[in-house]
Amino acid sequence: MARNAHPEVTERRILEAARDLFVEKGYEKTTVQNIVDRLGDLSKGAIYHHFKSKEAILDRLNSADWDYSQGLRDQIMAREDLTGLDKLRALFTLAVSNTEHNKLNQAALPMLNDPVCLANNMHFWTADLPEHWLPIIEQGVADGSIPTEYPREAAELIALLTNYWLLPMFYPASSASLRHRVQCIAAMMSAIGVPVFDDKLIEQTTDFYASFDSE
Amino acid sequence: MARNAHPEVTERRILEAARDLFVEKGYEKTTVQNIVDRLGDLSKGAIYHHFKSKEAILDRLNSADWDYSQGLRDQIMAREDLTGLDKLRALFTLAVSNTEHNKLNQAALPMLNDPVCLANNMHFWTADLPEHWLPIIEQGVADGSIPTEYPREAAELIALLTNYWLLPMFYPASSASLRHRVQCIAAMMSAIGVPVFDDKLIEQTTDFYASFDSE
Numbered sequence: 156m157a158r159n160a161h162p163e164v165t166e167r168r169i170l171e172a173a174r175d176l177f178v179e180k181g182y183e184k185t186t187v188q189n190i191v192d193r194l195g196d197l198s199k200g201a202i203y204h205h206f207k208s209k210e211a212i213l214d215r216l217n218s219a220d221w222d223y224s225q226g227l228r229d230q231i232m233a234r235e236d237l238t239g240l241d242k243l244r245a246l247f248t249l250a251v252s253n254t255e256h257n258k259l260n261q262a263a264l265p266m267l268n269d270p271v272c273l274a275n276n277m278h279f280w281t282a283d284l285p286e287h288w289l290p291i292i293e294q295g296v297a298d299g300s301i302p303t304e305y306p307r308e309a310a311e312l313i314a315l316l317t318n319y320w321l322l323p324m325f326y327p328a329s330s331a332s333l334r335h336r337v338q339c340i341a342a343m344m345s346a347i348g349v350p351v352f353d354d355k356l357i358e359q360t361t362d363f364y365a366s367f368d369s370e
Numbered sequence: 371m372a373r374n375a376h377p378e379v380t381e382r383r384i385l386e387a388a389r390d391l392f393v394e395k396g397y398e399k400t401t402v403q404n405i406v407d408r409l410g411d412l413s414k415g416a417i418y419h420h421f422k423s424k425e426a427i428l429d430r431l432n433s434a435d436w437d438y439s440q441g442l443r444d445q446i447m448a449r450e451d452l453t454g455l456d457k458l459r460a461l462f463t464l465a466v467s468n469t470e471h472n473k474l475n476q477a478a479l480p481m482l483n484d485p486v487c488l489a490n491n492m493h494f495w496t497a498d499l500p501e502h503w504l505p506i507i508e509q510g511v512a513d514g515s516i517p518t519e520y521p522r523e524a525a526e527l528i529a530l531l532t533n534y535w536l537l538p539m540f541y542p543a544s545s546a547s548l549r550h551r552v553q554c555i556a557a558m559m560s561a562i563g564v565p566v567f568d569d570k571l572i573e574q575t576t577d578f579y580a581s582f583d584s585e
Contacts, residue, residue, distance in 0.1 A: 273492065274485035281540050308554040311541065320530060325496050332522075339523040339562055346561030347554055 166205050168194060170219070173212045178262045182213060213263065220256050228287060232294075239295025243351050246291065250317075251356075251363035261367060264324060277319075284314035292349065303348030313351075316340055321364045330365040337361050381420050383409060385434070388427045393477045397428060428478065435471050443502060447509075454510020458566050461506065465532075466571075466578035476582060479539060492534075499529035507564065518563030528566075531555055536579045545580040552576050 172193040176185040187209055191199050206212045227249055231242050250257070266272040288310040295301025303309055319325060321336065328336065337360045341352035352360070387408040391400040402424055406414050421427045442464060446457050465472070481487040503525040510516025518524055534540060536551065543551065552575045556567035567575070 270485040270489035273489050277488065277492070277540075305550070305554045305557075307547075308551055311535065312554075315530075315535060320526065325492075326526065335520070336523055339520045339527075342520075342562055343558035347557055 162205065165197070165201070166215075169197070169202055169205055170212065170216060173209075174216055174259055177213070177216075178258050181265055182209075182263045183265050185209070213266075216259065217263075220259065223256055224250075224287070228291070232290065238298050238300035239291055239293070240300035240351070243288070243291045243295060243301065243349075244353070244356060246288075247313075247317075247351060248356060248359065251360045253363070253366075257363075264322070264367065267322075267324065280314050280318045281311075284318070285310040288313050295349075301349055305347045305349075309344065309347060309349040312344070317360070321360070323364065323367055328365075330361065333365050334358075334361040337364075377420065380412070380416070381430075384412070384417055384420055385427065385431060388424075389431055389474055392428070392431075393473050396480055397424075397478045398480050400424070428481075431474065432478075435474065438471055439502070443506070447505065453513050453515035454506055454508070455515035455566070458503070458506045458510060458516065458564075459568070459571060461503075462528075462532075462566060463571060463574065466575045468578070468581075472578075479537070479582065482537075482539065495529050495533045496526075499533070500525040503528050510564075516564055520562045520564075524559065524562060524564040527559070532575070536575070538579065538582055543580075545576065548580050549573075549576040552579075 169190065172190050173185070176189050176193060180189070187199055187202055190202060190212075191197060206215070228246055231237070231245050234242070237245065267276060285307070289307060292301055292303070292306045292309055296303060296306055317340070321333070321340075323333070326336075334357070337352065337357050341350075341357055344351055384405065387405050388400070391404050391408060395404070402414055402417055405417060405427075406412060421430070443461055446452070446460050449457070452460065482491060500522070504522060507516055507518070507521045507524055511518060511521055532555070535555075536548070538548070541551075549572070552567065552572050556565075556572055559566055
């Protein structure tokens with residue numbers, strides 16, 4: 156059949172439509188029928204031919220998102236004009252910017268009310284995400300810009316605290332109390348020799364997480 | 371029937387037998403039949419008359435355990451010879467001692483591999499446990515022994531980091547790397563004006579969490 160001649164084109168269209176709907180309506184409120192309606196020329200069966208469930212669509216989007224984040228990190232890591240600390244700040248600044256792919260992550264947050272989704276995310280934040288930050292911190296240790304005795308601990312804490320402790324869905328907070336929380340992280344990270352949060356990044360991080368609450 | 375004349379006596383016997391078995395065999399490997407066998411004079415039906423499931427027995431043990439922890443806190447809070455910092459250290463020292471009730475908590479740790487149990491515990495560590503630590507920290511702020519601008523943040527971090535980040539089941543660690551992690555918490559808490567971890571408490575905390583791994 157013609158529509159299966161280029162399955163990767165169909166899959167990309169499904170993923171883009173689903174991503175747009177997850178951003179607009181949230182993950183939980185989006186149905187496979189909504190994706191059918193948005194695309195206009197595919198049946199529900201055709202979508203299930205490519206993805207066994209709505210969750211499978213999100214999994215594919217997440218792994219693409221992770222590839223994208225790793226790609227950004229690799230680009231920044233390759234720059235020879237930046238210290239480790241500069242790179243850590245640059246990458247963290249991207250992590251708290253209102254990019255399209257961060258908006259998608261944000262739209263998927265209500266999923267964390269589901270225990271299985273929460274357990275999966277905790278595992279990701281605990282086991283995988285620290286490995287994303289660690290090479291940058293280690294470069295900073297080597298070039299002297301991040302004078303820490305705690306590179307692994309810092310990587311684990313950045314992953315855990317900025318993804319779990321800063322989320323207002325877990326720890327409800329006004330914008331002012333979120334800023335106080337970010338300042339607390341900044342003071343603690345500086346104390347262990349990882350001064351990633353300057354005043355500008357404190358404000359940007361606060362604004363980013365505060366925007367989650369009003370959604 | 372005679373055995374129901376004093377249901378609280380029967381319930382206490384069931385709870386004590388279950389607690390002993392959870393400590394000896396672990397929660398997952400204990401069956402209701404094991405509890406029947408241990409007690410000798412009660413049928414499985416009689417146990418289900420008092421508790422609808424093994425999980426209900428654990429829930430009751432946990433709430434009794436929490437009442438016990440709150441009782442200890444209230445006793446320590448009532449002492450007029452101690453500063454807030456002394457009280458925080460005294461209570462944290464009890465929290466990392468090999469008491470009977472800590473052994474029970476430890477025996478129940480494999481439950482956290484279950485997503486629903488993990489989600490329940492994360493909620494407890496996030497929403498409830500900080501309220502346990504906060505009044506002590508606030509007293510330390512008032513009497514000058516805990517010179518922090520971050521009392522709530524410190525209560526949340528103690529609850530999250532010492533219950534999640536220090537557990538080797540989530541973040542595998544040798545005894546040496548656990549000590550390094552506790553030293554990292556000590557440095558960060560001191561930096562925000564909450565110098566709860568002195569050298570003695572660093573060693574005791576390390577030994578306590580390191581013992582979890584070999585079980």
